[in-house]
Amino acid sequence: MSKLKDAIMSVFGPDAKEDAGQCPSSVPMLIVPRERFAEAAKILKKGYALLAAEWAADETPYGRGFGVFACYRKESEYLIIKTPAPQTDPTFPSLTKKFVPAYRFERQMKSLLGVIAIGHPDTRPWIKHEDWPEDAWPLRKSFDGSKPLPRVYGEYDWIRAEGEGVYEIPVGPVHAGIIEPGHFRFQAVGEDILNLEAKLGYVHKGIEKRFEALSWRDASRLAGRVSGDTTVAHCLAYCHAVEALAACRPPDRAQWLRALFLERERIANHLGDLGAICNDVAFAILFYQFMRLKEAVVRTNLALFGHRFLMDKIIPGGTSVDIDAAGVAAIHAEADWLAEELERLVVIYDENPSVEDRVRDTGILSSEKARELGMVGFVARASGLNLDCRIHQPFPPYDRINVTIPVLVSGDVHARAWVRIEEIRDSLRIIREILKSLPGGEISAPLPREPLPDRSGFGAVEGWRGEILYWLQAGPKGEINRCMVRDPSSLNWLGLEQCIHGNIVPDFPVCNKSFNQSYSGNDL
């Protein structure tokens, strides 16, 4: 029973065919003719669905040219619409004018696969920098990814603003702090920002191509290094996709342990970001206080599970580490201590007028914009959108755990900070619930079979930043033919550019920190 699928089927009739190789069955894939690809988007938009991801795959090993995919989400449903694009004419109708998030997805598809969206308003490359040869399409099967790339001459055509007193501020890729590289270009008059344009791709490491050279099992380590701060959630989303493909059901205990890791990752990152937000408004005491709490959490991770950020603790089929009674007691004790410490800091944050002055009404992303831009995660929830995979697309054990999500409407830096505070509170409660009902038994199950050729698997997980999607396609020999990774940052970076209009340049760092999107997860 899928409302999105029915909406397409009722209009398309025999023109839409379901792909039987797509797993799990709860996430169907419909194949539609190329000329009706945009029409499907129009129907789904009318039905209030949002575009979650758009990508392409080189299907020449199957003698088919390219496949173009668009994944839509509405409430508890996902639907993938696929259309073929022949090798001799690798084009498809652009969705950018219907769904803004398609803007960068389609530029990326053109840059990395040479699959072109007809009608796209922006022909500049994305991720692929201007000094790459134009015909270097790394995600094509014919491209040898092991060879270094020659550099060619090229220039990036920046958006410009002209007028009296208008000036530009170029920032990056090497930034002032200890953060990832990216380039931001501001057009400003005095202190007021007229426009901000980001250019990313600096940490593009060829992750999606690398996946294709790894075995299904080894690739979970790579998924855990797509964005180091989200290692648990990325690894989990990858494992969900593999397990769907291999018809593997991890033991109950593993599923609950995975949720424990996921919530601990959420708490650690939210604590760190709250500290960093305070630091960017020069409120040093809370920066150090929040960092102190974060350090305590990651140390407990190391003591109990052997890694400060829990890297490689989730594996296909389960987890690689268990918890004993002493560990359960230690986490309980830490949760009690953390809750008490947190509440004291929250009062200080909330009652300080100089913090309030900087974070309220700064960097507002309205609900309308957030929806149009397809925001996910805490950014969406701070702008009035009720989105969370743990509630709407609950994977075990969240189908048995009550998750409460905070939704604020002001869309400013304060809202993005406050949503985190509420989420830490809820994660602490969830952790207690997990420990109370942790089932016994094994912590991992063998994969019953290798993924079969031409099957595809889908995984969605709510990481601390928001919804993470993986889509895996098996090749003719059962290898990884394509691994699509969609970090929340691929959507949310657009939100930062749009929230900054009308703000002053000195407020950019705190706005940026309140989003704290991943460069690595975006650039891949």
Place this chain on the structure above:
Amino acid sequence: MIRILKQIFHTGIVTEPLPPIVDPELMKIGAQLEEVIKKRFQGSLAIRQVDAGSCNACELEIHAVNNPIYNCERFGVHFTASPRFADMLLVTGPISQNMEIALRRTYTATPRPKLVVAVGDCGCTGGIFGKSYASLGGVDQVLPVDAYIPGCPPTPTALLQGILRAIGK
């Protein structure tokens, strides 16, 4: 304000001594840290961190080196915003094709002694990303490296030990 003061007094000083270093060679370097910095860097070692392609886990740990528990500033180690004030570049990798030029320029902008420390398994060898069209491999493929700090990611303690190794040479 009362709450802030209360929180400060309630917390007290949380800075810890470095966990015991097993390797006696490192012990020696650890003890010499402040002395070396005093002698060679007039009491202050300025580091410019460059993310040249990392997954950002190394950055989290470099942040942690600055947190009040590790508190690297007490040893005279501090992180600077510009390479022009830096004695050392702490580079995380793998070096991406798209960051190579920026990394070289940062190195050019750094005054002598221009110490370079490669951080993390990827900074040391390219790690799981290896060498490809997008990744050039470890830091030493682009710059002369004075010290390596392996780990995925290296712990804050390992980072401090690695910094000591680089200046204790």
